[in-house]
Amino acid sequence: MLRLVVRRLLQLIPTLLGLSVLLFIWLNRLPGGPASAILGERATEADVARINRALGLDQPIYVQYGRFLKRLLDLDLGTSVQTGQPVWDEFVLRFPATVELSVAAMLIATVVGIPLGYLAARKRGGWIDVASVSGSLVGICIPVFFLAQLLKGAFGEIFGTFGRQSTGIDATSVTGFAVLDGLLTGELDAAWDALMHLVLPGIALATIPLAVIVRMTRASVLEVLGEDYIRTAESKGLERRIVRGRHVLRNALLPVVTAVGLLTGSLLSGAVLTESVFTFGGIGSFIRTAIDARDYPVLVGFIMFIAMIYVLINMVVDLAYSVIDPRVRVH
């Protein structure tokens, strides 16, 4: 197990290195080059020259890349043009809110999606099946930001229109996770308030993963239902409960686990849109304003950050897989 973790961590290195090269090329291709990227568009010639010297842009390209890489390794992602604070600090400050939102979305997607997909497969062709399949097809066709806006317009009054920052009822910060903080400090009204503010953005963000999970579970269950070992289980006269749980679900959920992992990675991207509609105080909103402000250090840092998380999630999924699927465990 430990060896597997170490090996996967080592495999991360080339991926992240490759990404850093792409990012470096990208930075150099930006209109005006990195100097104006850092200074913004109103930079004077003198400023640009000064920054170029400071950044060592007069040096050969590989030296520049070396410096860029070293800064990345030091988690020195530069300074945000918008706030003047180190990019890393900004992320750490905002990350909990986004994690909270993503967890809420993933919970909604799995808790609703897996049973729905299972029922749809079991009653193939029935109304649940038709409704959930067409629902999920429509779900992936709605632009997320529009759905978020729609939810906000329709239910905003009930759940509160704005993100958790502006609610007024805030728990004392312990972990940075609003709901958790409220529970830990016993400020239940604050926890409840934070939870309510998660509902609408959570639903909006959950739509696409929900649609994918429903369809995936359905397809997977259908496939497993046709397997020989289900026939064997039935031929033994086992109780329905055991056939369904031990034999159908345990096999059918294997590919769903992978999908859930990969979807969690893509949630961060959806969060940019959802958070900006709800002015939710997470990384997503921050990135939205960074795009408007051409805040390149923030964007570079975010891309690196997200790629890292994505790859880490992939690793966790692989490890989880080796725990639940005995066929993988051996190798």
Place this chain on the structure above:
Amino acid sequence: MSLITTTSKIDRLAQLTAKTETASGASLWREAMRRMRASKMAIIGAVIIAGFVLLAIIGPWIAPYGPTEQTWRGEVFSNRGEFVGARAENWFGLDHLGRDLFSRMLVGARQTLLVGVVSMLIGLLIGALVGIVSGAAATLGGKAGRRVDDAIMRVTDILLALPSLLLAVSVAAVMGQSLTTVMIAVGVVQIPVFARLLRGSMLAQGGSDYVLAARSLGIRKRRIVLTQILPNSLSPVIVQATLSLATAIIEAAALSYLGLGNPDPAVPEWGVMLSQAQRFFDNEPMMSMYPAVGIVITALGFTLLGEAMREALDPKLRG
């Protein structure tokens, strides 16, 4: 027994015997087409797409007003931001600048289709090229081949690791704000998807028995890759191309929402219209509704057709 019934009995026997010999020869595509025609999903999808394409062709001609004519500008401004809803001269009402929404929807259909098709083609052509190189290198084998394949797949892995929207934003940041930017940005996101898909499909085909059979007949590997493996690997790519038309239109809308869309008011596009209308959502939700419904229905059309194709081509479901 009469002569006629006797001969017809013999004829029937001949037919039955002939059927026994050739019953299993139906080609994959003909079979897929037959299943598509029987699929409700495929028919609904095809009808939606046909309607959309027709709209894209004739839309600008039948639009009652020009897309940029601010004919009712004065009315909108004197209303102090109150919006004008649907009425006899303006079926969908007016937008915030006093332009006819119905006309803009009609003209916008063509742009929307253009964005979808062009960005899909960018992703498809470049992605397929990369996929062919990688797949051929891996199938032809050898140390060099595997190394080429490995290197290419590493890069696509990295690109796939980036959330698609962010990748598109990065491309847009380099290129500035324009319609071309949107199409390229959305297309670039699709490149690794197509490359992976075609490569995977080629590898799967490369391991199949008919390739082994062709090789045992002494046909050169390179020839097998081009004449056997590649044509047989294309069906998932065609499915993905259909599906990605839907995602392209949605992603383009998202890019517009993030302020990276086409700023040119003369060429209305549904994604741009939707993101502009979002600002006025609380006052006039209908202004968002028209382009949103247009996008959803169009995307649904492509998704339905793509999914139906996937099902029709899936050998597991073929009965």
Place this chain on the structure above:
Amino acid sequence: MPLLTVDELTVTFGGRGRKDVRAVNGVSFSVDQGQVVGLVGESGCGKSVTSLALMGLLPAKGVTLGGRAELDGTDLLKISPSKMRDLRGRDMAMIFQDPLSSLNPVVPIGVQVTEILQRHRGLKGEAARKEAAHLLDRVGIPDPDRRLKEYPHQLSGGMRQRALIAMAVACAPRLLIADEPTTALDVTIQAQILELLKELVDQEGTALLMITHDLGVVAGLCDQVNVLYAGKVVESAGRRELFAHPTHPYTHGLLGSIPRLDAPRGEPLHPIRGSINDQIAWADGCAFAPRCDRYEMECLTGTPELTEPRAAGHRARCANPVLATTEVPA
């Protein structure tokens, strides 16, 4: 009275928009207590569907069953699904063709054996585990305690089939149905598995319905043989009688298409022309006629009846049967 009586069993697949296909078209046979009965035919003749119908394992939707199938006086086609569930695994059990795909890949062998003991014999915990180990030992799996903890992919093909047999005999059923139990195995393993089945059946007095396309298996194992073609029994006889005097041209052809060691070298084999065709309905004549060397005009009118053209208890469904003992299978 026989243990299992199947009378005019029909199975029709159909449903929304699809043309009905009758896979089993009036099959009748019986199995006595402790008897080994073969159901023989090429793929597509309806033999597997017959066994699944008896076990109640065909999907409820899109399948229509007809006729009668009585196990000890209980009509298997009429009883409720939950009664059927009680019967399956306890009174009748089944062994399938592909042991790898027939075992759940993510559940240890031990659990897959104990679950049936728990269901039908109420054994739990350590008692169930002990009995499972005993069962594995009985079907010839060495080191059963270790094997119980392993997963199907860690076992060899022969061992997997042995594990499946252990599950099937776990509750000492009166009827065991084996659907091509050796087809997916190596030749050397095949003989071992057949030997094991024979042994278990002899010891317990279990009746065995052996479904196979392999006449070698039939010759080595079965007391009574039923030959199926296009969903109907075309010939039924005791083993010796059938091999000595194949009467239906189809059976005749099947035996003629087996290579024989005692034949002179260079002697050609005699395959049956063409392949089975489910388009042909028995109603319009003999379904085998298109492939038959002996067919005459009368073969194409009406369904031939099952008669005893040769000897009592040896039935064949043919208007122009092979009767001369001297005739070489051709």
